[in-house]
Amino acid sequence: MKRFYVVLGLAALAGGAWLTYQARRPPAAGPGGAVVPLPATDGFPGYIMGSDSAPVEVVEYADFECPACAQFATVQMPTVREQLIATGRVRWRFRDFPLPSHSFARYAAHAAQCAGEQGRFWDMHDQLFANHSWAQTGRDPSRLFRDMARTVGLDLDRYDACMESARYAGRIEASKQEGDARGVNGTPTFFINGRQLTARSWGSDVFKGVVDSITGRGR
Amino acid sequence: MRHRQAIALLSLAGLFVALYLWLYKIGMIGSLTCGTGGCEVVQTSRYAVFLGLPVALHGVLGYGVLLGVTLAGLQPRWLGRRGPTLVLAALATLGILFTAYLNYLAVFRIHAVCRWCVASAVIITLIWLVAMHAWWKERAVGR
Numbered sequence A: 001m002k003r004f005y006v007v008l009g010l011a012a013l014a015g016g017a018w019l020t021y022q023a024r025r026p027p028a029a030g031p032g033g034a035v036v037p038l039p040a041t042d043g044f045p046g047y048i049m050g051s052d053s054a055p056v057e058v059v060e061y062a063d064f065e066c067p068a069c070a071q072f073a074t075v076q077m078p079t080v081r082e083q084l085i086a087t088g089r090v091r092w093r094f095r096d097f098p099l100p101s102h103s104f105a106r107y108a109a110h111a112a113q114c115a116g117e118q119g120r121f122w123d124m125h126d127q128l129f130a131n132h133s134w135a136q137t138g139r140d141p142s143r144l145f146r147d148m149a150r151t152v153g154l155d156l157d158r159y160d161a162c163m164e165s166a167r168y169a170g171r172i173e174a175s176k177q178e179g180d181a182r183g184v185n186g187t188p189t190f191f192i193n194g195r196q197l198t199a200r201s202w203g204s205d206v207f208k209g210v211v212d213s214i215t216g217r218g219r
Numbered sequence B: 001m002r003h004r005q006a007i008a009l010l011s012l013a014g015l016f017v018a019l020y021l022w023l024y025k026i027g028m029i030g031s032l033t034c035g036t037g038g039c040e041v042v043q044t045s046r047y048a049v050f051l052g053l054p055v056a057l058h059g060v061l062g063y064g065v066l067l068g069v070t071l072a073g074l075q076p077r078w079l080g081r082r083g084p085t086l087v088l089a090a091l092a093t094l095g096i097l098f099t100a101y102l103n104y105l106a107v108f109r110i111h112a113v114c115r116w117c118v119a120s121a122v123i124i125t126l127i128w129l130v131a132m133h134a135w136w137k138e139r140a141v142g143r
Helices: A002-024 A067-085 A105-117 A121-130 A142-151 A156-165 A169-181 A204-215 B002-025 B038-043 B055-073 B083-110 B115-141
Strands: A047-049 A056-062 A090-096 A189-192
Touching (some): A056 A067, A056 A204, A067 A121, A090 A105, A090 A169, A105 A142, A105 A156, A121 A142, A142 A156, B002 B055, B002 B115, B038 B115
Parallel strands (some): A056 A090
Antiparallel strands (some): A056 A189
16 A cells, blocks of 8 residues: 555656646747747748849748738739749748737748748748638637648648747747848838838839839839 | 555546646646647637636546545545445546547537547546446445
8 A cells, every 4th residue: 555655646746747847848839829939040031932143132021910911922922923033033032020919920930930841831821821811710720720731741740840849939039020120010011122112002013113123124 | 445546546647637738728838738739729619618617627626536535435444435436436427428528529519639638538438447347346246
């Protein structure tokens, strides 16, 4: 009987230690997580689409939960890709700028980063914006994001491990702080060759006009 | 005596699983180690509250009572009596029915599977099997 109480006591101690560890563990970038992580110092410049030798670089600061970003990504971006990026005139750089008012913005950004880890950032980017109803419901989108990960062909075990580890939470925060330092105060915000686009709309024709003026085609 | 010791250890394991889920529910634990994301889906669904209390808290109370009854049943004055075994069998039956209902909700209503809920289901099933076996044996002996 004495041995039983020793075993029970040890089990209780082990369980208590495990619970204490769980309570002190740094939180993952879980759905709706409000904890802001420390910025990463890996110098990650953002995901890039387009030619390295393109004469114009557009940097987009966007929030996956932002409706205007979704509208831009689904309505204007296909034309920008076709007319400016695919033709080698523009290199597009995506930077995360999760707004504090959006509960799942960081989680969505992390899902995209985990897809990027497997070379599918832009596919996940398109999924997150094309199926944007998750941003309106206020419900936990983790299952939906996992379905998207499956759709874009990710290795789900690696995706799950990545999401659980929250390994890119610091990178997302670094991107946010970079945006803050550049004066970004809403999304989407664009910088074209380092200068902020101040146009009131972001139609593909606006980008084409600016790119034309930079490259001299419009003259 | 052996079956009560086994139930005590299983109840303790169940208590920690339920405590883990409850601490998450009240914000003491930032994120669940789940992998599939199903745990958060289940924990944040409208079915995560039953009779005004978080389901995980029902688990904490349930496993706590099971552990208490078992430890009481291991005291010398109760060791030879059939009463604690009957109470444990009744509590385990209640627990397994409640767990079956929760798993039905998870699979058919919430459409998500929480690994920790499955772990709890396995634990309560084992407790029920041990309790029923003990009850059956004691009944046969006529104690």
